[in-house]
Amino acid sequence: MNLLNRSLLTLKEFSSDEIAYLLDLSEMVKAEKRKKIVKQRFLGMTLAMIFEKRSTRTRCAFETAFGEEGGHPVFLSTDDIQLGAKESIEDTARVLGRMFDAIEFRGYKQETVEILAKYAGVPVYNGLTDMYHPTQVLADLMTLKEEFGYLKGLKLVYMGDGRNNMANSLAIGCAKMGIDYVIISPEELFPDEQYINEIKEIAKKSGSSITVTSKIEDNIVGADAIYTDVWASMGEEAKALERIRLLTPYQVNQDIMDMTKNKKCIFMHCLPAVKGQEVSFDVIEGPSSRVWDEAENRKHTIKALMLATLGKA
Structure with missing residues (x-):
């Protein structure tokens, strides 16, 4: 090629x-x-x-x-x-x-x-x-393929700030490769609607779906991977306290991993991580974590x- x-x-x-x-x-x-x-x-x-x-x-x-x-x-x-x-x-x-x-x-x-x-x-x-952040998503897709052997038909759930560069870029990667993609975020941090509609058109071609919601329990079941990112990106440090208030209910912890009802579900993060905020220590350091594979990839x-x-x- x-x-x-x-x-x-x-x-x-x-x-x-x-x-x-x-x-x-x-x-x-x-x-x-x-x-x-x-x-x-x-x-x-x-x-x-x-x-x-x-x-x-x-x-x-x-x-x-x-x-x-x-x-x-x-x-x-x-x-x-x-x-x-x-x-x-x-x-x-x-x-x-x-x-x-x-x-x-x-x-x-x-x-x-x-x-x-x-x-x-x-x-x-x-x-x-x-x-x-497209080079990160290439590494994420590689990590998913290594873990499951395929991409099309997987379900990836992103939890956190639904407007940031990782939420945006994962949407493209999932839509291109046939991965069902769910953004779970407080409504105040939903991604741009026009952008999501554009990505949904890409997803139609691969047969995947794009979902944006604030509800966790109804949308996390069956996830193959849970992904999160820092709550305040570089340049947004002044918004950290407000983000903690909005996003604390969306922390990825063991209860969230259990809600997937999928024992093979993995945890992903682009790093660096603030352990104890967007992800609990036991999840990022636990057996479901693939963050170090992502980093190498x-x-x-x-x-x-x-x-x-x-x-x-």
């Missing part, structure tokens, strides 16, 4: 077959890593990594995935470059596109990564914006994405 020179801004632009291909490739590079097979497929290539926001998994995944294949990743914080300050985003994109083979961006506005992709002339990867899915889009698969 030819994904050469493609950017990843959201998963909307990728077909279900293309996502499935990336997941297969991810499994291959993970197996290579476990067997200590070294191939150096990015030898002589460079990757610009632009970060407006702090990062553990995204930075380490991109940097190690590119570096261990012989490439040279360059970390650029907004303290280091002129992005949007003395130099426009368009001009920064043109300059970096002449010097690098690909660009990763992690920051605030979705518009920024879209402008980079428009003007750079090289693949641009969205490492997180306020709207979307960030690296393998990101490597697969770069191999495919840089013509090295």
Whole structure:
């Protein structure tokens, strides 16, 4: 499958077959890593990594995935470059596109990564914006496939802030791959209705469903995975107390896991987690937790994405 020179801004632009291909490739590079097979497929290539926001998994995944294949990743914080300050985003994109083979961006506005992709002339990867987190969802889909052996027909329930980038991005990934997706959230934090209607149209093609509700017990039964995220995302720390008030009833704890009536139900989280808030300690540290698999799979899915889009698969 030819994904050469493609950017990843959201998963909307990728077909279900293309996502499935990336997941297969991810499994291959993970197996290579476990067997200590070294191939150096990015030898002589460079990757610009632009970060407006702090990062553990995204930075380490991109940097190690590119570096261990012989490439040279360059970390650029907004303290280091002129992005949007003395130099426009368009001009920064043109300059970096002449010097690098690909660009990763992690920051605030979705518009920024879209402008980079428009003007750079090289693949641009969205490492997180306020709207979307597509590389995380690739890792989540890989983790689900590893756990169950398939994706179509699974049921994933997201509990928490229904408007944040993970709720948005999981909706796309589930709709593309035929996973029934349920957002359980207080009504004050429901996602944009127009956006959900758009995703429902995608879900129709794969035969899956998208549900948004504030009711837990009626909608959690039969879940194969329960997913949550921090209650106050980066940049929203001032809203933390209000979020605790709204979201405390939606904490993922053992009672919630038991409500699924599915002993094989797993717990997922993009991390970092505030243990004792969005998830209880016993769940995230318990046998149903797959958060460490998700974290590792960030690296393998990101490597697969770069191999495919840089013509090295």
